[in-house]
Amino acid sequence: MSLNDGVLIAGTLDVLVLKALSWGPRHGYGIGRWISESTDAELAVEEGALYPALHRMERRGWLESKWGKTDLGRRAKFYGLSRKGRRQLAAQTKRWKSYSQAVSLLLEKSSI
Amino acid sequence: MSLNDGVLIAGTLDVLVLKALSWGPRHGYGIGRWISESTDAELAVEEGALYPALHRMERRGWLESKWGKTDLGRRAKFYGLSRKGRRQLAAQTKRWKSYSQAVSLLLEKSSI
């Protein structure tokens, strides 16, 4: 994980998924693609992290799922934000802002 | 961990510690205080996370330690950056920048 080796910083995946769904339901595979495409592959989500995260978040009541069909006519599970999920998105976005700003400020301090 | 419950995002502690030492050696307790003081307690490091992190980073050759005395005349273990540690600081700082910027950009996309 993290800044040394991993591809993702542990704990930031949830808010990315929530954000991906803020425009409306998407299926898991599409969420992963959205994240990587809209960051020019700067952020990449392993499927082994993504699917468990979706299940976890649904268990917590942040997401609601429903089987449906993709544009290509394929079977897929679509996830949508619940009311609780929207609150989480707002809260975690806010927390990310203050957290990342705090870290950035520290790291920008001129070392000698 | 992370944006929901924890106080720290898993994987960002290392770079904070490295940064704390970029002005010269410090002891563990002082590193923790530096982080929390210079962020107005926005970032707080549990000792149960800090000390294992120091040992880990020393094991990886990023830090070098030496027992000494604090300003108050108390016994303490001082950690300094090795050459490898400086490289890590540079690399992880860079990685944090691009990573956090990517996340921030995503989260700032206007939802609907």
Place this chain on the structure above:
DNA sequence: GCCCGATGCCTTGACAACTTAGGTATCAGC
């Protein structure tokens, strides 16, 4: 004299999350 809080270090156990490495099924295109 005694206790408390601050300074300083440490470890253990539980838990959460990510990575690695698989697996399944369908469909389009060559």
Place this chain on the structure above:
DNA sequence: GCTGATACCTAAGTTGTCAAGGCATCGGGC
């Protein structure tokens, strides 16, 4: 018929943080 993309999933292993303790020293207040 095979490969790659689409779409889902799981299990094992590793890592890192949190919670909750522990120890020792020192200063100050009562």
